[in-house]
Each structure stands twice: as C-alpha cells, then as structure tokens.
Amino acid sequence: MSPTPNNPEEAEAAGREVINDLVSGGLCLALASGLAVVHYSQAGRLHDDFNRDPGPALLPVILLAALALAGAGLGLRGWIALAKARAFPPLALHTAWPAGLAVLLMASFLPLREVIGAAIALPLICGALAVLAGRGEAARWPVTAALGEATGLALYGLFHFGLSVPL
Amino acid sequence: MKKTLSLAAAMALSAFASGAVAQSFPESPITWVVNWPAGGGQDTTSRLVADRLSDVLGVPVVVENYDGAGGLTGMRELANADPDGYTIGMLGSSSIIQQYTTDEPVMMDQLQVLSFFGPDPGALTVGADTPYETLDDYVAAVKEAPGDVPNGNDPPGGASYISAAIMESSLGLELNKIPYAGYAPTVTALLGGEVQSATVPLPQVLEHAASGDVRILGVMAGSPHFLAPDVPTFAAQGYDVLAGDFRAVVGPAGMPADVAATLSEALVEVLSSAEFVEAANAAGYMIEPLGAEEATARIEAFDAQVYPVLEAAELVTNPK
C-alpha cells in the first residue's frame, strides 16, 4: 500500500489490500453489531449485579467494542485508500468453488452418518473429495475415487476399531 | 453405524417374537456412557463397575466418555439412546441440578434409574494456618464477618457449591463462595491459602489432612466417612447439615421391564460383592448398593432438598 505504486502488479496488490480492508472492516462491524444484539437481548442473570465480581456481561461489551473499533478502523483505512487506489485485481469469487464444494462435502458427513452410518458415509465423502482434489490431474477419476474410498474406509477402521471412537 | 445396527435389530425383531429376544438379554456388548472425561471420579467408578459387570452379564461393557457442556452431552447421548438396555450410564447430582439451571436440559423423566452406587458426602476442610480448630470456631467466625470468609467450591450449580449453599442455609451463614473449575484447582487454592475453607468431598483432602496441611472439621453425612472415622459428622457437633454428591446408574426411559430388572439385579450383585467394595473403598469411594426403587426414592429426596437451595440462590431458569 505504498502511496505510489510503480508497476501494475504492485498497484493490483495494493488494490487487493484496499478491498481486504473494506471487506474485513464490514464483516467485523456486522459481527460486532449482531453479537451485541444477542448480548443485550439475553434474559436471565447475565446483566445482574454480582457485588465484587464485575459480572459476566462486562468482558463481552469490552470485546465487542474492540471488535467494532477494529472494524471501523479497517473500513476507514480502506475507504481513505480507495480514492487513491489505481487498479483492482479481478474479483475471483468463482475460483473458490472447489473450497465451497469441499466444505459442503464435509458438512454432509453428519446428516449422512445418521442415514447410512459413518462406515459408508466416510468412504463416499473421501472418494468425492479425492476426485475434487485431483480434478485436472492425469489420473483417471474412477481410480482416484476408488483410492479415496479405500482411504476413507481405512481411516474409519482406524478410529472405530483402533481407537474405539463411537462413530 | 449404531443406527444401521439398530435398523438391522429392528428388522430381526419383526421377524421373531419380541419376547424371545428380551429373554436372552444381553447378547451383544453394552455401552456405558460417562458424561465426564477419562480420569475423573465418574470415570474411575464407572470403569470399576463396568469391568465386573461384564463378568456377571457375560458380554463386554464398554465405557465411552462423552465430555462437554458440563456433563450434558453425555446425558443427552444416554437419554436419546434406544431404550433396549444396551446403553446405560452413570449420573451424579449435577445432572439433577442441571434440570433446573440449564437451557435444553435432560429431565429425569427421560431416564430410568437402575441402581444407586453410593454417596459422596461433602466435608468442610480448612487450611492448617487458619485459626479455626473446630467447627464451632469456624461457624462463629463466619457469623461475625458475613460474606468475608472465602470458601473454595465449584461454579454455581456444581456439587461442592451446593454443599456450601446447603451449609449456609442450614446454619444461617453467609460465605464468600469462590468458584473453581473442579476439585483439583479448589484443593490447590486451599493449600495455597487463597481460600480459608473448602467444601469438597473428603477423599480429595484426605492425604493433605494426613500430612497436616489442612484440617477436616466435619462431614456432612449421617455417619462418619469410612476413610476417616475420626472426623465427626456435622450432626455430632450439633449442626444439622446433610449435603454432598452421589452416583447412580441409569438408562434411557422406556426400557422393557425384564431388561431393566436384569440390569438392576446384575448391578446390585456387582456393587454388593466384597471384592468390588474393597477395590472401590481403596480408591476412596463409598458404596451403597440399592435397587431401582430405593435409588429412585433417594434421587427424589435429593431433588426435594436441593430445589429450594437453587431457588434461594436464584439459579433456577427452568422452574419445576
């Protein structure tokens, strides 16, 4: 974020940082205000007076304030720098799809476990993840899937039988 | 996995007459749920029982630790299990208290009591360099300076907190109850002099009393503790205080009557055997084998005693 970027690459990197500042500032402010609503609307003993103890409600307020402050600072810094930024990197949200798909696959483990059991769910998910990770590589996908499923089964066996984890 | 197994079991059940299966109970391993991590009192006692229970029943009894949410994770695992007798577990007084003090609690009517394990009575212990030589000294000092004498105990709702609260309400005292996360830090604080007294169960401080670092002033039970027969009860010193933790074995509600009876009988048999009592006593645990009915009555009596204390401490968020 030096004031006078010399080449397009540096300018783009500076632009990326400006966007990062704006996005993370916005997220921090949103998180802080959302949690503040949760905190202040909580019933029960949270906001009681506890004599010598400052009480369980004090630290959350301090931390939410710190988070909001950091968020505001980031947003402000981004906003100030926005005017000076010369170039922005192309928004590349679409490149995140493999990560999103991987998260969805992982998240499917718990519901799948309820329906078909972990012994079948884990190899299926592991196979799918292996195919996802190996996309574009020379290896043929059915082979990758089979290898992944075998790995998943082996890991299941290790935790279930070796460590007697109740999966 | 568990679900697929139970599905298979259900299909097998529909094929045969249901009575025939119950008669041959148990025919596969039994899971014993412990709602605290490995190494604690609940875990040690559970393993002592489970090891011998598998000899009596002839199938493995596997201890599984479900730690988390102050013991609630394990209780939910237990309450939500199939009531077929293949999932049982141990609970303590905290599970009774949690019914009234937590969100989404597991209520006792979701569980079925199989047997009583034994009490773990509270005791009052003071540091060796405090001026309190007897219980009388202590009570007089606390009455003189209400809210000033620091007492180490669990966070509100924990067993040693309830013991302190019962002592306060029975004797009209007011302590400065300092919460610690479990018995280990409480005893550390007592030894280090950060608190003057503590209401942890007697086995926790026995060794330190023997070495002269602390003095045990009284036991909150009907009779002296077997590990320290010289320590008098509160009642023997003229103070009417009965408090402490206990342990009981339970399963999910709705178990077939004959399955529950088989388990209950096997448990009482294990708990009554001389070899088991010796091992449990050596580890510091008091044994009082009671069948399902008497155990239920004991738990209800505890419930009736503790609810007003929780109400007075304004801890109840989920009223009866």
Place this chain on the structure above:
Amino acid sequence: MTQDLLATIFADLFTFSMIGLALLGVVLGLVFGALPGVSSTMALAVMLPFTYGMETAPAMVLMLAVFFSSVYAGSVSAILLNIPGTPGAMITLLDGHAMARKGEAAEAMAYALIASIFGGIIGWILLVALAPTIAGYALRFGSPEYAAVVLFGLALVAYASSGDTLRGLAAGAIGLIVGLVGRDQITDVPRFTFGTADLQGGIDIIPLAIGLFGVAEVLVLMTRPKSEMSEIPETRARTWPRWRSLRAELPTALRASTIGTFVGAIPAAGSAVAVALAYACEKRLSKTPEKFGTGLPRGVVAPEAANNACVGGALIPMMTLGIPGDSITAVLIGVLLLHGLRPGPGLFESQPDLIVTIYGALFVAIILTALVAGAIGIPVYRKILKIPQRILTAAVLILCLLGAYAVRNAVVDVWVAIFFGTLGFAFIKLNIPVLPLAFGAVLGPLLEENLRRTLVIHGDVGVFFERPISLVLVCLSFAILLVPLALSALSFLRRRPRRHSGL
C-alpha cells in the same frame, strides 16, 4: 534417591517384560499421537482398560510410555499436514509446516524430536531433583499471579504475531469472544450459546485449531489454479541436523524447557501457555524476529522443548500434592486410584518404591521414544508425503472430521471444525492473521476467570501491584503491549508508514 533411582532403572526396568511393555507403549503413542485430535489423554484412555489386570509398576510404565511418545508425536501432524493435534502443537506448525513446504519435513521432525527429548529430560531432571520445591512455588501461584501470567502470555503473543495491527486486533477480539462462548466459570451464566445445549460447555480448542489451521490450509490449496498447484517438493536427503546448527539451538532449548517445566507444574495452566511463552520469548530475544514463521528450526525447537518439558512439570503437582495439573495426569491418577493408591504427600513416605518406579519409567519412556521415533518413526512418517496429493488432500479433510469428533465424541465439534475451517479460509484470503484468534480463544477464558476471581477474593485490582510476581508480570505485559504501539503511533504521525502485510 539417586542410587535407588539408578538401581531401579537398571535392575527393575531393564527387564525383558518391562522394556517390551514400554516399547509397546511408545509405538502406540507414536501412532495415536500422530493422528490429529487424538490427544495424549485419549491415547491413555484407550490403554486404560489394559492396565486393570496389571501390577501398578508395569501399568505406570505402559501409561507413561504412551504419554511421553504421544506428546512428541503431536508435532508430526502439525509439521506434515498443518493440523495441530494438541493446543501445544499450534505453534510448532508455524515454522514446522513452513519447513515441510520447503521440502525439509524430515529435518523439521528431527528438530522436533531432538527438542522434545531434550525438553523431556530437562523436565525429568527438575521433577526428580526439585519436585517439592517447585510444587511449593506452584502453590503460591494464586489467582492474581495466574491472571498476570496469562496476561503476559497474551501480550507476548500479540507481540509475536507479525502483520497488520488493526487486523491482528480484530482477529484477537474474535478469538477472545470465541473463548467467551459457554457457561461463565464464575457465575455459571451462559454467554453466546444461542439457547442451545451444545455450546454450553464452550468451544473446545482442538476442533477449533483443527479447523482454523488444518481445514483452512487444505481449502486454500484446493482453490489454487492448476498452474500453481505443486506437490510438496521431494524431501531433502538430510534428516539429522548438523551438530553445529544443533549447538546454536542449545540456549533456546534450555530456556524453553525451563519455561515448560515451571508452567507445566502450575495446575491447569497447560502446555498451550508454556508453548506460547517459549515461542514468544525466543522471538523477542532473536536478532531476526521476522524470520520466525518462514521455516526457522528455532521456531520448532522452542515450542517442542517446552511442550515436552511440560510432561515432567505436570507430574510435579501430581506426585507431590496428588493434584492433576491437566487432563492427562488426571488419567494417570485414575490408574493409581484403580490400583488402590492415592497420590499425594503421603505417597513419598508410604510408597517410595513406586515414586522411584514412576521416575524411572518416565526416563525409560523418554529414551525409548528417542530411539523408536528416530530409527523407525521419522522414516515412516515422511512416507506420508509420498501419498499422491489428491488422496492426501481428501485424507486430511477426513482426518480433520474424525479428529474433531474423537476429542470428546461430540457431534458439535465436527461443526466447530468445519465452521472454523471456513473462517480460517476467509481470514487467509483477506490476509488477516489467524494466530491471535487461536490464542485469544485459549488464553482469554483463563485470563477472565482468574481476573474476576481475584476481584471476588480481594475486592480490587490493587492486589496485582502488591504481590511481587504479579507486579513484575503486569508491568512487563504493559511494556510489551504499549511500547510498540507508541512507536507505531509515532511513526504514523510522521506521515504514513510503509506496511508489510502478511500472516
């Protein structure tokens, strides 16, 4: 004592059956400990049923062998896969995994092993020689001192995590808020649990770290364009570091081991605090602090020496006071209880043989870990990187799921790992440091609990300045926090500074 100890080690422990048992324990510890989420506690719990039928001495030999070797093995998944299996390994992965990415995985594991053994032996020597003294000091560590040392740790971490101040502050605040989730330790009031029972026990740190470091790293790897996607380079032939470079790490290892033993001896402080203190201390003393995090062997030596010195440290309150310093020693006390023994001050008089056996067994466990891990462990572990990338990636994500669940058999922990994996991914993409979040979540609850307990006992914060230990620590913390802040504020006033952002 010394003679008894030597006699015990050579006469009783160097028997065929005892060495066999210890060997079995070490091998199992090296396998279990290397699995993420399978902490030493869990490895011990798995072995617990096998000790029922044993005598006390062999049971302790087996358990201590599993204990020590699994603590070392916790560094393996941190270095190879960027998954911290234990809170202590959260720091090891910063430089350890950076070394692995440079193709120096075997060397990193060797540094970790040597540091672990060194830390283990220092911890063992202090345990044998000074246990009652150190236990006495640990008892004087009341709530004010405890709060002060955690504050000191947080200050050091804030200092040690490089990068942008504002983003670090945001990450730290989020971490501390994560630490608030669950029932408050002082009043038992739930906070940020959203009315659910699952969050009442708080967010466990291991699933959090598995997500934040392990899952997030793999997700970033997955989104990399094909052209940039490279296999981890072939491991260099060299495994064992040169003697000269090892000797340069000796002061670091000594400092870290001492910190580890003393912090480990304070009940409930735990290895995370020790490791954070050791790493931050080395970074503060280093002439090239900016190189930490880029694959510096010192960044592996410091946390690993501290982490394993904690083993000896944690045994100190257990042996002398009968108080478990952490969940691992709680299991060991459980073993003793099941054998009808009650650890505590009386054990030294009533069972001196057993004390000597336990000390001897820990020594044998350390030596066997060195031999087995060095001869078999590292060569086998490094084969993990030979697995094709696509299979390894899938296996790591599955391991993260299983490891998170296995910590305490709780379904909610799987969601925690997935959630923090996504959050960590977002942090990396937004160039926000993740370390302040992780340490805020570890240290925040300890700080709040002890600070408020201090207030409940003593009435006001003045007590911090009346007690020598807390006075020194609080002053040091403020110095560490305020001096760089003042400097950066100064340089900001002198027109805009040049910023280097990074993790």
